[in-house]
Amino acid sequence: xxxxxxxxxxxxxxxxxxxxxxxxxxxxxxxxxxxxxxxxxxxxxxxxxxxxxxxxxxxxxxxxxxxxxxxxxxxxxxxxxxxxxxxxxxxxxxxxxxxxxxxxxxxxxxxxxxxxxxxxxxxxxxxxxxx
Amino acid sequence: xxxxxxxxxxxxxxxxxxxxxxxxxxxxxxxxxxxxxxxxxxxxxxxxxxxxxxxxxxxxxxxxxxxxxxxxxxxxxxxxxxxxxxxxxxxxxxxxxxxxxxxxxxxxxxxxxxxxxxxxxxxxxxxxxxxxxxxxxxxxxxxxxxxxxxxxxxxxxxxxxxxxxxxxxxxxxxxxxxxxxxxxxxxxxxxxxxxxxxxxxxxxxxxxxxxxxxxxxxxxxxxxxxxxxxxxxxxxxxx
Numbered sequence: 001x002x003x004x005x006x007x008x009x010x011x012x013x014x015x016x017x018x019x020x021x022x023x024x025x026x027x028x029x030x031x032x033x034x035x036x037x038x039x040x041x042x043x044x045x046x047x048x049x050x051x052x053x054x055x056x057x058x059x060x061x062x063x064x065x066x067x068x069x070x071x072x073x074x075x076x077x078x079x080x081x082x083x084x085x086x087x088x089x090x091x092x093x094x095x096x097x098x099x100x101x102x103x104x105x106x107x108x109x110x111x112x113x114x115x116x117x118x119x120x121x122x123x124x125x126x127x128x129x130x131x
Numbered sequence: 132x133x134x135x136x137x138x139x140x141x142x143x144x145x146x147x148x149x150x151x152x153x154x155x156x157x158x159x160x161x162x163x164x165x166x167x168x169x170x171x172x173x174x175x176x177x178x179x180x181x182x183x184x185x186x187x188x189x190x191x192x193x194x195x196x197x198x199x200x201x202x203x204x205x206x207x208x209x210x211x212x213x214x215x216x217x218x219x220x221x222x223x224x225x226x227x228x229x230x231x232x233x234x235x236x237x238x239x240x241x242x243x244x245x246x247x248x249x250x251x252x253x254x255x256x257x258x259x260x261x262x263x264x265x266x267x268x269x270x271x272x273x274x275x276x277x278x279x280x281x282x283x284x285x286x287x288x289x290x291x292x293x294x295x296x297x298x299x300x301x302x303x304x305x306x307x308x309x310x311x312x313x314x315x316x317x318x319x320x321x322x323x324x325x326x327x328x329x330x331x332x333x334x335x336x337x338x339x340x341x342x343x344x345x346x347x348x349x350x351x352x353x354x355x356x357x358x359x360x361x362x363x364x365x366x367x368x369x370x
Contacts, residue, residue, distance in 0.1 A: 028275070029276075068244075069246070074235040074237055078219040081210070082218075085211050092202065094197075095197025099196060100198070120182070
């Protein structure tokens, strides 16, 4: 997968470089530059063909739509990754806190029930099969 | 006969909106621990004979819960330390430094947003073929530079521009064309003073001498107020 993405990246960079060169040729066009321009335009078509070939190799890459919003606003998409990681960590800590609290609650409740209803709790534990 | 059976089926509990389940009987006893005795007849009754009422099977313990450090479980600690250590730069250009042009501006300004590609997908599915000589003839260009309105793409990114300004600030005597435009646009007395100071730096002594001479002349002539002679064109327009 990594090589497929690297391939695609390299092809896209080549394509962008080709466009950049065309822009330079066109910005102050010289008559002798027509052949070079024609070659560059054919290079664009070839570049698009190469990118199109790589399409099948990256079918299983899923990109969250929110990343596009970051890029469209001219922001670094790594900020999105950072936000996601921080959110996941916060949520993970919250859930762990809840689970720990419930465990403590269960243990305390069993202790207290054992104190007040020892016989019933013995039956309950026998049915549950724990302890 | 067949019709009769069909009629019976139509009115059977299976066709009721709740399915085959009776709403009277609760379904909590999936464990078998809660024993119930159901007696039918004239007076149907449900008697719970087990020791606990409403006892349910506890939820099965899943291997992976939020109690485990999921960042470590999925091997993302490296990514976490990478991003938590230092804040990545805000601009898109710092992520794609090799991309030419100005990419830090919002995409919808120049119709280059990725969202628009999703909302209005380009026409695809056609085979990409090299252009024929006839098609290439459409790209025959006239020699010469591009018209002014199409040259904006050749502008360098703004941060480079800022650096240039800073460099020039240290060099006395040199005035950028851009700075000149800014001073004439604003046209205030402050900008005029700044410009004046720069000239002073350039050849202070000459200026001082000239000023002294001018003042002497003015005193001799005893005409209009002193400051009118040093007005910029913009100040004239303001007044």
